[in-house]
Amino acid sequence: MxxxxxxxxxxxxxxxxxxxxxxxxxxxxxxxxxxxxxxxxxxxxxxxxxxxxxxxxxxxxxxxxxxxxxxxxxxxxxxKPAAAPQPQxxxxxxxxxxGGSTGLWSYFWRAVTENYVNFAGRARRKEFWAFCLFWTVSLIVIFGIGVAADAAMGNLDAGTDLPAMAMGLSITFVLATFVPWIGLIVRRLHDIGLTGWLAVLFFIPTVGGLATLVFALIPTQGQENRWGPVPAGVRV
Structure with a gap:
């Protein structure tokens, strides 16, 4: 090849x-x-x-x-000198x-589309926090739509069960974005020079959340490493 x-x-x-x-x-x-x-x-x-x-x-x-x-x-x-061959x-x-767009929404959109199952390469801090921002906003909007639907169907009347539509839509969204979340954490670990297998800490209650927060705050490595070049937009 x-x-x-x-x-x-x-x-x-x-x-x-x-x-x-x-x-x-x-x-x-x-x-x-x-x-x-x-x-x-x-x-x-x-x-x-x-x-x-x-x-x-x-x-x-x-x-x-x-x-x-x-x-x-x-x-x-x-x-005349021969034209130099163009690199492939x-x-x-x-x-x-x-260089793709380094805007906040662009990072989130790529994470749930072309990078949906991407566990290779690197993700800078801005990419991680952009995903966190729009994921949270999306979850709030979806939950709000579910609450409105429950209210229209009378699910919020006194003595009825939990708002089924709101819970169902929210759980579906969380499950649909679970794989992009793990891929993003793996790429963030690569970006700071660590193995992606440390993403298993994400599944440990309390400890996983704290570890992920620490990984998300560590600055990007300022040089190429074994997982790829410095992400676009990072000032070296």
Whole structure:
């Protein structure tokens, strides 16, 4: 498979590649051939397997050979320098480098659409708190709609059961946004250089809430790490 080197840490001996299939693959020093170029943006071929890139080697741009006698017929054209090959970009991280909107609503909308089941990459503090803001506002609005519906159906009269519509809509919303919540926490952990498996703390009562709050307040790492480049909009 063809891909692009997004990062390589010479000291640690690891890096990652955005593959042509849109997935990101990690690789280590021992996975490279001796002639492989590991500079950022280098095009490589590799063998994917289980999220790991193996047998990595560099690709050198090939230019078509000129027809015989063409150079002699056009001496002026031969004196012009050849155009440099344009870099190719593959995968989610390469696309994100062009920069999506960093507005609060944009972060929330991407979290519940294209990043719905995204557990890779990084999420800055602004992205986390933007999701918290609009998630809370959405829950309040949905609960209000449910209360209005219950009132219209007489569910709020004295002696009746709990407001079924309000509770049902609210629970449905919470369940529908559960996966984006976990993905956001995992990406926030990646952004501060921690493993996403620490998201299991989220399920521990009291401790989980406090731990998540701490993770949400820690500043973004100011350099690339093994989970991706610095998120767009962060001042390094």
């Amino acid at each position: 063809r891909g692009e080197v997004l990062h390589y840490d010479e000291d640690q001996g690891f890096g990652f590649i955005a593959g042509a299939d849109g997935s990101r693959y990690s690789f280590a020093r021992e996975d490279m051939r001796r002639d492989a170029s590991v500079a950022k943006g280098a095009l490589v071929e590799f063998q994917p397997g289980g999220g790991q890139a193996r047998n990595v080697y560099s690709i050198r741009a090939q230019t078509p050979a000129a027809p015989a006698g063409a150079a002699a017929a056009s001496p002026q054209a031969s004196s 970009h593959f995968g989610r991280l390469a696309e994100n480098e062009t």
